Amino acid sequence: MYSGAIQRAFEILPALTEEQKADFQQEGFLRLPSICTPDEVARLLQILERLFAERAGFEEGAQYDLVAGRQSADAPAKLPQLLYPVNYAPELRDTAFRENALRLARQLLGADARPAFEHAVLKPAHHGAETPWHQDEAHRFDPAYDYEQLSIWMPLQEATPENGCMRYIPGTNRGELLPHRSPHNDPTVYALETDPNAFDVRQAVACPLPAGGCTIHHGRTIHSAGPNQTNRPRYAYILAFERPPRARATPRRFAWNEEKQTDAQARRRAWRRRGGVLVEIARRVRHRLRTNPLGLYYDVRWALRAAWRKLGL
Ligand code: NI
Numbered sequence: 001m002y003s004g005a006i007q008r009a010f011e012i013l014p015a016l017t018e019e020q021k022a023d024f025q026q027e028g029f030l031r032l033p034s035i036c037t038p039d040e041v042a043r044l045l046q047i048l049e050r051l052f053a054e055r056a057g058f059e060e061g062a063q064y065d066l067v068a069g070r071q072s073a074d075a076p077a078k079l080p081q082l083l084y085p086v087n088y089a090p091e092l093r094d095t096a097f098r099e100n101a102l103r104l105a106r107q108l109l110g111a112d113a114r115p116a117f118e119h120a121v122l123k124p125a126h127h128g129a130e131t132p133w134h135q136d137e138a139h140r141f142d143p144a145y146d147y148e149q150l151s152i153w154m155p156l157q158e159a160t161p162e163n164g165c166m167r168y169i170p171g172t173n174r175g176e177l178l179p180h181r182s183p184h185n186d187p188t189v190y191a192l193e194t195d196p197n198a199f200d201v202r203q204a205v206a207c208p209l210p211a212g213g214c215t216i217h218h219g220r221t222i223h224s225a226g227p228n229q230t231n232r233p234r235y236a237y238i239l240a241f242e243r244p245p246r247a248r249a250t251p252r253r254f255a256w257n258e259e260k261q262t263d264a265q266a267r268r269r270a271w272r273r274r275g276g277v278l279v280e281i282a283r284r285v286r287h288r289l290r291t292n293p294l295g296l297y298y299d300v301r302w303a304l305r306a307a308w309r310k311l312g313l
Contacts, residue, residue: 028173028221036096041212045156056088061268070188078129101152105241114292116242128228132193137219138180145245149219156235163234164225173218180256187259
């Protein structure tokens with residue numbers, strides 16, 4: 001084991017009850033009071049504070065403001081997100097959070113559930129922006145597949161309605177994927193939002209949590225999080241899991257992703273051209289071999305399809 005690894009103070013969570021599993025299927029989300037120890041939460045908070053302060057991953061297009069478009073790119077970040085924080089802090093590989101999250105995902109999705117991706121979101125004190133209403137599935141790059149996915153969202157300090165806890169629209173996990181768009185119809189903004197008239201926002205259930213608790217939501221559950229109006233930054237660490245995606249019988253398009261032109265995408269493309277693509281492939285292969293070898297097959301298939309389309313074939 002590498003030095004500096006987080007020592008697992010293992011508290012494997014008890015299995016979910018049948019009632020909890022049924023709730024998740026019905027409502028599209030669950031709330032648990034604890035997914036790892038207070039000690040681990042404190043260490044994870046330190047790590048994420050450092051990664052955001054250092055703007056880890058910025059040049060690679062892995063850290064960016066979710067709600068700033070090109071016009072407001074120079075303003076203080078209102079909703080910074082870091083993709084794959086584990087790429088910049090390898091001690092995040094070995095945590096009780098990760099282990100417990102995988103166990104929860106397998107109970108809710110099935111034994112073939114695997115890690116899909118991970119990210120961290122910071123809502124700065126006083127001006128942390130609202131996260132628009134959306135369904136996570138809308139962010140998927142390849143609409144040719146059906147996705148069965150969930151996200152496990154853990155705050156690293158208490159999450160309250162005042163600092164931007166999660167909010168869900170119950171039952172929307174059983175509906176269709178709604179059309180999405182860029183906020184203000186500005187394709188330079190990274191975030192997506194769905195039409196707030198397409199669902200009943202009065203049904204929203206806010207989910208306050210203690211530090212180290214978690215919410216679990218399905219990839220179709222409509223959700224958002226309010227702004228941070230407190231004097232303390234709000235950090236959240238999110239692990240997403242999925243079953244192997246299945247090719248769809250009927251095609252669909254995610255026009256909202258096709259039109260995106262974010263600065264983060266431009267930085268990622270430039271980084272890849274400078275040789276970053278090799279780093280990216282090495283990371284992906286290592287990550288997949290550790291967690292989801294079958295995922296490699298889907299990665300290669302997706303890359304070939306993307307190359308095929310680019311060549312206009
Ligand atoms: Ni989301």
